[in-house]
Amino acid sequence: MRHEPFADDALTRDAFLGGRLHIRQPRDGYRAGIDPVLLAAAVPAKPGETALELGCGAAPALCCLGIRVPGLTLAGLELQPGYADLARRNLAENGLSGTIHTGDVTDPPAGLRAITAHHVLINPPYFEPGNRSPAPDPGREIALAGPAPLPAWIDTAARRLRPGGTCTIVLRAERLPDALTALTARLGSLEALPLLPRARTAPRLVLLRARKGGRAAFRLHAGLILHEGDSHDRDGDDYAPAVAAVLRNAEALKFSP
Known part of the structure; x- marks a missing residue:
């Protein structure tokens, strides 16, 4: 558990969305890849709506969403006070306003329970506790395999959504059965x-979307193929055009063409 704020020399400042966004991240703690961007x-x-992220960490996903869709009311919940402090800093340094609550997804603070959101986004811990070797950094380990079970994340999301609101989740493919249930x-x-990392490979991650009150x-x-070619055989990245547009140009990611 990371309680204390991060010192400046313990952070890096990394560009996202083609330089439209800069996120401060711990050198040795949990660091964002492309998952929160996607x-x-x-x-x-849409502008004017409210978006809530559960388990926001340093808020890379929340910041990406705020840059792509100006005019949102942004809110986040983060268990670790040190990361919650960093999330507030990242929002402010990128000209975004939002409220970051510190607390547990299984027992949210009163301020979070007062929110009614149009959208909830979740990048939950990818692993179940005890099923892997723990990361040496305690803050990173909580981000990778936190104590709250997956149904608790979804229960809190459902409670905070307004009728017709959406819940969007990214998680490892092996956790798909639990998430769907x-x-x-x-x-x-x-x-x-x-x-899919590449064509003819099995998916490692899955994006899920559900709607409160939906009946479809x-x-x-x-599947969305992330990289071109059968292998990485040249310098630089090889993202597929649709993925590059999301990562570099802050475009929306559609589930179907």
């Missing part, structure tokens, strides 16, 4: 978008 791009938010119990109109049948979309 998550934020998949949220179908929990989502089906609380939300509807489920959609899944597998994220479950829809499994064709």
